[in-house]
Amino acid sequence: MAAPIKVVVTGAAGQIAYSLLYQIASGAVFGPDQPVYLHLLDIAPMMGVLEGVVMELADCALPLLTGVLPTANPEEAFKDVAAAFLVGAMPRREGMERKDLLSANVRIFKEQGQALDKVAKKDVKVLVVGNPANTNALICSKYAPSIPKENFTAMTRLDQNRAQSQLAVKLGIPVQDVKNVIIWGNHSSTQFPDASNAIAKINGVEKPVPAAINDDEYLKTSFVTTVQKRGAAVIAARKMSSALSAAKAASDHMRDWFLGSGDRWVSMGVVSDGSYGTPRDVVFSFPVTIKNGKWKIVEGLTISDFARQMLDNTGKELVEEKQDALDVCKD
Template structure:
């Protein structure tokens, strides 16, 4: 299988751009699992082009998939070579988790049995939890101890929890689940409703599980309208919509995509994964982003499950946004999604005992 490589310890490169000397950083090793799949097909270009780790950060890609997919993965490696991306220092395709996770600084755990039309999330759990147990063990053995792990494969929150459990030498806060896709969906829905660009809608929150129990919360959201920042709730002025159609549209968006294209979200999922990891590495400043993180009980949520909160990120460390008011309606929604996560956790632990 074709491999080209440039060791992560190789000397830095120097480029001269318009007489300004730019020192290129040493490559970081980044693993993507399910690398021959649909999400990875969009994600790999974003990583290798500099959209995630920055325009001066070379990357060395480790691509993990199962043995029957190695032929497909060979084609992906060819395409990456044909892109002639200046920041791509090398590619390592493999079916061996320990080889894939060796010395990685960032891990996109995308590979999992995909959700199909008519499938419930619980059907996925038993099939996928063993995968994330094995990958947690491999990360624990060979990855950098400061590796940032993003779980995309569903059920993402509980998979992240299991992965962390089996990687005890890596801090729990280094394992996160992706709810950024839900946040992006929610921002898009609100922007369309208000009639503004999506970039002008901020502080939309996804609470809880990346499932149909998640709570897309617009109560703290703001939008730029006519050059002024205003509350989304005041602009829309339709409580029934914000507690009804808005919530259910975001909750069921994944199922709607599956119904339409007969496959799960791929392009949007890859974009969300890129957004999540970029903000985790490079910071959010004063922006709020939604991330599934190990709960410390904030806002009355159950502890020790991976729960989505609004967070800010500074110097690679996320911090839950504090002091938000939780309405009676929000309390019911937070509790319902928390209950599901507690149940999923127990089911997953039971599977791991088998």
């Protein structure tokens, strides 16, 4: 059995963490042979609730869980961690736009970037879930200059899973038989869910999704808007934001980053190098493949005029968010 790795989850007393912690501790993320030591960070008023979560983790009697450290101190929480799930933030409530959240949440990620820089392992893999996830990841990276910027990512996997699921339903096939759907840009309503390179396995034969669906209008309109607005639809129905599916997506993201993406493309927000004419130095979601713990942007895709417009639009929003965030950080 390998030596245990330290894994931190922030917002550990919250609803996403409630689903996520079991997945990490049961081996679904780092594999069935990798023991984990969980560091749980939340704010001081939540320590009582967190104690209950710690009790429940103990009561799960999970063989891979070698220890749990609940704390309200970021430097204690991030000490020597190999993986960080930055979930803790103020969640978006019904009727609230993501921009309203920015100034409240960006400060948290500045402070956590500084703490990671000081005490985390230098090869820590950081996944930012808390919104606005892309810009929070960028700020976190900026305040952790001793950790490579490739190690900071934002979650758009939930959007990818939603898109994949929509296409599978449309085609009447199992969800795992759809691959290479792409989420471009921001985890917001400007994101571009793109099925133009997706592949579906139908009756055992792989076929491009656009040909299989044969409805260009659907792929450019209601497919895109359904995925873009799915978070809001869940809030409207549940009166709370997505949690079960968000936790599953966070597990998928980190598992693929540690263990590889195989022959599938996965979408994640990474610091842009300007690929596909996107703005540099914002955290932009691209299709990537992952091998040996390193992600690589899928190259050589054709960008249609429609896609160009969508990429430019979401890129513009990210540039604006970055500027707003940098202004907040100056205060």
